[in-house]
Amino acid sequence: MRTKTILWTAAAAVVVLLLAGAGITFALRSGDDEDTASTAPSAVASVPLAPSPSATPSPSPGSDITGPLDLLLLGVDTRVSVADWQPHSDSIMLLHVDAGLKTAYLTSLPRDLRVDIPAFAKNGYPGGRHKLTEAMAYGARVKGTDKANVPQGYELLAKTISAYTGIKKFDAGAVLTFGGLAKLTDALGGVTLTIDQKVVSHHRKPDGSMRPLKAGGGDYVGPQAVYLPGTRTLVGWQAIDYARQRYGLPNGDYDRTRHQRQLVRALLTKAESSGLATDSSKLQAVITALGDSLLLTGSRSAVEYAYALRDLTPASIKLVDLPGDSVSSGGGYVGEQLSAEGRAYLKAVAAGKPAAFLAGHPKLINK
Secondary structure, three states: OOOEEEEEEEOOOOOEEEOOOOEEEEEEOOOOOOHHHOOEEEEOOEEEOOOOOOOOOOOOOOOOOOEEEEEEEEEEOOOOOOOOOOEEEEEEEEEEOOOOOOOOEEEEOOOEEEEEOOOOOOOOOEEEEEHHHHHHHHHHHHHOOOEEEEEHHHHHHHHHHHHHHHHOOEEEEEEEEEEHHHHHHHHHHEEEEEEEEEEEOEEEEEHHHHHHOOOOOOOOOOOOOOOOOEEEEEEEHHHHHHHHOOOOOOHHHHHHHHHHHHHHHHHHHHHHHHOOOOOOOHHHHHHHHHHHHHHEEEEHHHHHHHHOOOOHHHHHHHEEOOOEEEEOOOOEEEEEEEEEEEEEEEEHOOOOHHHHHHHHHHEOOOO
């Protein structure tokens, strides 16, 4: 059976690793019977596959998956060192794969997008209009405690995105923490990016250590890491830091989400060139590095999706911008809204027709 390593990644960030080959697959567990769009992800476990001879070879797992597919990729800031911190999804990406599974479209939803978050019976959240990133936090609250449940947060966020976009279900989804992204990048030996504009870090010093807060509170102080235009190879902390930045950029969060999509494709390219599908030691090293920082959900196993997506390459994934602008109320900033063109693109995705839409709106495609 031909195998192929498939990697989706989002930075600031979210990364999804769907790996098949070298005798390793993933066991996925689902905790409830709700539809896929609202099913919370389970932790990943690696399971060795024992060969089982058969007189009549069975079809390869996943060979019946023909698409189209809609996948939800989330990067979560858990801030485990901060007491009572509720997780927020700071990177939210949609990957639509066309029927035939040879072309795909990756786009980002602004973290501050103003949306209607539905009521959530699991913890008594009544619903309301808030920033999209807050859907993760509201859903993650465990009733009667100060603890957070990220899979539960994923569930409410998925429901919110499904209602906003019109995408009825997500065939698979994934959540990766900031720390998981750094581990993945380092396990791959770094990532090479073509940086398209000067980015000055709000969070890190040039040596990678965190910038301290000004005495008495306020902004960060001290020297800053700087990412200059050109082709650069970044290690884990740099990949996270670069993809997190929005302050000081001409278009703020819209520039940041473009950089995150560029990082997705760069990590895909690195995974493809690293030979993970044929080197079990490399593959297991990546799985071990991720540990419990990666969560997956889906109606089929990761090995099935990996086989189904074996012909999807970085070059066949189009990166799509969604234009928008800020929303104010009472003279203060309250979030973001997509333009009519951006909302129309999401409608086209929900209808399974992104290619036809982009043919008439080519400026949305990142060159």
